[in-house]
Amino acid sequence: MSAILVVDDDADIREVTTMALEAYGYRVINACDGEQALRIIRFEPAVSMVLLDLMMPIMDGPTFMRRLRSDEALSMIAVVVLSGDSSACQTANDVGADACLLKPVDLSSLLDVVRRFIGGRTVPEHDRAMSGVVR
């Protein structure tokens, strides 16, 4: 079963997002920074989608993205950035994220984007444009 990896240093965000997604039947794994997220992805092939915060200690979101996108084996994993402001969405686009959701993310927007990307990316090219910003 495909799994969603929620990467955020804020424990409340991780827990609430996990609760919400699990309530709708998704399998969810948590990581609190980019480094932990990379370790999980390499050992857990079920992860097809990442919900990513950008500002985190140890390894931030953009660094995680560069590592992820430089690994051919992980190129089909979809990444959706959850961000506090629209300038961060520009950053998300620059580092190759598939979409960017502006916080606060309401449940229906979150479920929409999860439904769209749960199977992973459909086009693996590294340089394709981000599919949109949801406000």
Add this chain to the structure above:
Amino acid sequence: MLTLGDPGYELWRQCVREKSCSGDHPVISRWARVRQLRTGSANLVSNRPRSDWRVAEQRTSTSTLLAQGYDMLRIGAEELRRRGCALVFTDAEGVLLASFGADTLPDPLRDGFQPGVRWTEKERGTNAIGTSLAENMPVAVIGRAHCDANSHGLVCYAAPIHDVHGAVLAVLDISGPVSAADPMLGITVQSMAGAFEGILRAREIDRLAAEVESLRSREAEVKNAHDELASTLKLNETFVATVGHDLRNPLSAVLNGADLLLSRGDDPSQRMAAERIRSSGRRMFQMIDQLGDLARARLGDGIRLLYQDVDLGLVVDRVVGELRAVHPERDIGIVKTGDSWGSWDSARIEQVFSNLVSNAVRHGAPRSEIQVKLNGSETDALTFSVANAGEIEESTLPHLFKAFYSGRSGRRPSEGLGLGLYIVEQVVLAHQGRIDVVTKDGLTEFCVTLPRRPE
């Protein structure tokens, strides 16, 4: 130099003593001027020195000048003494402040050369110092050209000293017995007056340099104060933006939790509480967004835009649709004409439209219709307008787009921070557009004009 040569005893007698004269000698008109000055007074000639305090006061006004030129006067006077001449320095009222070599003059002549004696035309008739003051030019008066018979044995050369603005500050005079008459003495007195004016100019340059220096230091102080204020302001706004940003995460968790409760919970009271949490949380988010926008607009880099091709017709439909859902009692009409496609930051323009239509719902006359128009008939620009019944108070208009302006002095609007229209204008300006407001005849209309493809 105006030279009033000796006109001879006969002319002097007729003109000065008997006050009836004719002729074209240049001194005649000067004597006539003196007669006018002295109307009703028989003989004003006086060698009585003015009071000591008056001399002291006059000295104060020109004392620095006198002190600075004193050595020059002393050295010049030594040379003149050898020629039997005296050198005197008066203030601008002809009061003698310093005198050198008067003792070389013949006895009856030297009385008028003691400090404190006043040498105006009114007091002493035509004389080099007084006439030089009256005509503001160097003057030579020889022998009987003097009105005063006591001065008939004198030849006097006087030149005024001007300050840097051209006003007469003092007079320098060389006087000697008529036998010492020499045009060179006229040149000498003018040169010495010129040297005094040089001293004054040098002093003025020093003063101006000091003033420039003081202005520079004041400018530096003002700049420091400005930099300090700017840095404090930046710190404050950065602080607001940072705190606002950091509040988003916990607030997101709160809202997601409320969403989850609403989607899964069945208990009506829990659902009501969750609904309250969600609506309050959203209002908090709106405030945080506005504080972030305020900081961005003021911190120099401005509101950043993400341009993309957008159909603003869809944006208007969405905004109005949402507001109709929240305010089903309000009649909100839409009129769309022309092509509504262009390149804008869709989310930001939605923010502008939503804010303006919400304002119309909130502040427009209750139960009146709200008209939303989108006009894309122009090639280069598109206009969006919102009209509602009711007028904005005239006193409010100049402040409408100011940050934190509530429209009701001393009170904040209960709905937010008073930043809505400020941000609307900033977003419109960032798109190189403009916003106008017309409020008259019981109607208020906000009109936003946006270039279709901002450069």
